[in-house]
Amino acid sequence: MKLISALLDLLFPPKCAFCSRPIVRGELLVCPDCGRDLPRTGSMCRVTGDYFICCVAPLFYKDKVRESLLRYKFAARRIYADTYARLMLEGVLREFDGAFDMLTWIPVSRKRLRRRGYDQARLLSEALGGLLGVEAVPLLEKIRDTAAQSKMGSAEKRRANISGAYRVLDPELVADKRILLIDDIITTGATMSECAKTLLLAGADKVMGAALARRRD
Ligand SMILES: [Zn+2]
Numbered sequence: 001m002k003l004i005s006a007l008l009d010l011l012f013p014p015k016c017a018f019c020s021r022p023i024v025r026g027e028l029l030v031c032p033d034c035g036r037d038l039p040r041t042g043s044m045c046r047v048t049g050d051y052f053i054c055c056v057a058p059l060f061y062k063d064k065v066r067e068s069l070l071r072y073k074f075a076a077r078r079i080y081a082d083t084y085a086r087l088m089l090e091g092v093l094r095e096f097d098g099a100f101d102m103l104t105w106i107p108v109s110r111k112r113l114r115r116r117g118y119d120q121a122r123l124l125s126e127a128l129g130g131l132l133g134v135e136a137v138p139l140l141e142k143i144r145d146t147a148a149q150s151k152m153g154s155a156e157k158r159r160a161n162i163s164g165a166y167r168v169l170d171p172e173l174v175a176d177k178r179i180l181l182i183d184d185i186i187t188t189g190a191t192m193s194e195c196a197k198t199l200l201l202a203g204a205d206k207v208m209g210a211a212l213a214r215r216r217d
Pocket residue numbers: 016017018019020021030031032033034035
């Protein structure tokens with residue numbers, strides 16, 4: 001097996017998830033330079049909104065982080081999910097260790113899933129669930145396509161755009177549960193608020209969130 005993986009590394013050298021430079025294989029696909037310079041959120045890691053306790057995100061959505069996420073979502077770099085999950089783990093443990101019963105994600109619509117072939121937030125929650133030893137369970141469904149939140153402008157428009165866009169797949173699964181909700185990027189928290197509201201209305205006890213990156217507007 002060692003020989004095979006050495007051969008594979010020679011043929012397809014592992015690359016940094018943030019700058020695409022070849023790297024030595026390790027737990028994280030992050031080169032030493034990116035390890036040092038990634039735009040970390042530090043004391044600004046918490047995003048608050050309605051209906052969820054808070055959402056932790058280790059990175060700001062800019063520069064290399066933005067480019068990496070665009071490759072992850074639109075250029076089939078599913079392999080980044082594990083690296084992203086490892087970057088999210090510390091904040092999740094610090095903020096919410098022992099505070100949630102299950103993990104789920106903010107899903108894309110069926111139409112988008114068909115076009116892209118994978119749900120980026122689902123891959124992220126499955127990778128994070130693996131690290132936490134907590135199963136990632138599908139709880140929500142996006143029942144209508146919405147315009148991109150980034151094109152909406154005001155907070156009010158963002159809320160209106162996303163209102164009623166999700167439903168709970170099985171209320172029995174969420175009843176009295178404390179749920180960690182995962183997304184790749186969080187901006188104002190309007191989408192996370194809408195999903196948290198949907199889960200609470202279906203009987204969930206509490207909702208908290210985690211994302212890889214927060215966007216500053
Ligand atoms: Zn790098």
